[in-house]
Amino acid sequence: MKDYVVIITGAGSGIGRASALKLAEAGAKIVAVDFNQTTGEETVSIINKKGGDAIFIQADVSEEKDVIRYVNYATETYGRIDIFFNNAGVLQKFSKLADIDTTEYNRVMEVNVKGVFLGLKYVLKVMEKQGSGSIINTASSAGIRPEHSTAAYSASKHAVIGLTKSAAMEYVKNGIRVNAICPGGVETPLTNAVPTMLQESGYVPEEFPNMRMGRFASPEEIANMVLYLASQKSNYMTGSIIAVDGGLTI
Numbered sequence: 001m002k003d004y005v006v007i008i009t010g011a012g013s014g015i016g017r018a019s020a021l022k023l024a025e026a027g028a029k030i031v032a033v034d035f036n037q038t039t040g041e042e043t044v045s046i047i048n049k050k051g052g053d054a055i056f057i058q059a060d061v062s063e064e065k066d067v068i069r070y071v072n073y074a075t076e077t078y079g080r081i082d083i084f085f086n087n088a089g090v091l092q093k094f095s096k097l098a099d100i101d102t103t104e105y106n107r108v109m110e111v112n113v114k115g116v117f118l119g120l121k122y123v124l125k126v127m128e129k130q131g132s133g134s135i136i137n138t139a140s141s142a143g144i145r146p147e148h149s150t151a152a153y154s155a156s157k158h159a160v161i162g163l164t165k166s167a168a169m170e171y172v173k174n175g176i177r178v179n180a181i182c183p184g185g186v187e188t189p190l191t192n193a194v195p196t197m198l199q200e201s202g203y204v205p206e207e208f209p210n211m212r213m214g215r216f217a218s219p220e221e222i223a224n225m226v227l228y229l230a231s232q233k234s235n236y237m238t239g240s241i242i243a244v245d246g247g248l249t250i
Contacts, residue, residue, distance in 0.1 A: 001231060002027030005078040007070065009061050009119060010088030012039030014188030015138065017046075018219035019085055019226040024052035026227060028083065031074040032056045035088070061088045061115030071122040081126050083230045086119040087138040092153035094205050105152045112156035113163075120167055124176065132175040136229045137164045141184040141245040149205035157182075161241050168239030177238040179229050184245030185216040212247035 006023050010016035012034035020030050024047040032047075034040030037058045047054035057073045059066035074081050090111045093104055116137055127133030142150060143157030164180040171178065225244050228234055243249050 001083075001227075004028040004082040004230070005031070005074060005080050006083040006085065006230065007031045007033060007074050007081055007123065008085040008087060009033045009059075009070075009115070010138075011043050011056075012036045013043075015183065015186060015219045015222045015226070016085070016087045017043045018223040019087070020054070021047060022220070022223045022227050023083070023085075023230060024050070024054060026231075028230075029078055030054035031070065031077070033059050033061070033070045033088070035060055061119060062110040064118055067115075067118040067122055071126060075126060080130055081123055082133060084119065084123045084127075084133065084135045085138075085226055085230070086116050086123075086135060088115055089138060089140075089156075092150050093201055094149040094203055095201065096149055097151040100152055108152045108156050109159075112153070113159045116160050116163055120163060120178075124167065124171060127176045128171065128174050130175075133177070134230050134234075135167070135176065135178045136226055137178070137180040139164065139180040139182045139241065141182050141243060141248045143180075144182055144241070144243060144249045147205075149203070164241065165239050172238050177229075177234070179234070179237055179240045179242065181222065181225050181229070182241060182243045182245060182249070183217060183222050184243075184248035186222055187216045187218055212250065215246070217244065217246060 006028045008016050008020050011020045011032035020043050024030050032040050032043050040056045044054040044056040057070045059070045092108050137160050139160040140157040142154040143161045146154040168178040
């Protein structure tokens with residue numbers, strides 16, 4: 001992947017950071033996007049210290065002007081976008097559907113659905129002009145099979161899968177591939193915050209996901225699939241919804 005230009009949202013931690021490091025090791029130039037400037041710049045610093053090529057831009061993926069800005073920043077700096085890892089997302093506070101606060105529902109949808117939509121909207125324009133590109137969206141095992149007490153989150157990830165399939169169908173003739181990964185439990189700062197969320201809410205779901213392998217995935221294990229979908233090795237794949245969940249959705 002030498003000299004491929006890659007945009008990664010949510011690059012400051014977890015799957016985003018692990019994927020940025022792995023793609024940089026493969027020779028790609030990384031445009032790291034994150035709402036958190038400190039962690040985003042840390043990712044870039046790690047890559048550059050290892051001899052890679054990475055730049056950071058702070059952005060809120062749910063704000064259209066910010067999305068336009070990170071897309072323009074990538075093209076102005078490197079001239080093209082070869083890979084887009086549309087990864088940024090948030091979890092939902094656990095609660096039954098009727099108890100979900102409307103503000104919480106809107107927050108989840110703004111980031112997980114609108115953020116993915118906007119990223120697709122503006123990156124696809126660039127890739128269409130190029131006649132090539134690979135996009136990987138981060139959905140979730142909850143987009144394949146709902147989990148208890150996460151109706152808003154599950155709905156948002158089902159929507160990501162719908163956007164993925166629609167984009168794959170519409171842009172396949174333009175040389176653009178669009179696929180989605182569906183992680184299950186992953187050891188990230190996002191999932192590490194779950195115990196605190198449960199404590200603060202005072203609510204425990206009646207069911208928890210069954211981690212059939214007996215453990216969460218490491219971010220690096222998910223990043224391996226991102227690297228595969230970004231590379232030429234997956235050239236005949238588009239519209240694929242790939243569970244990387246340790247058998248959670250069996």
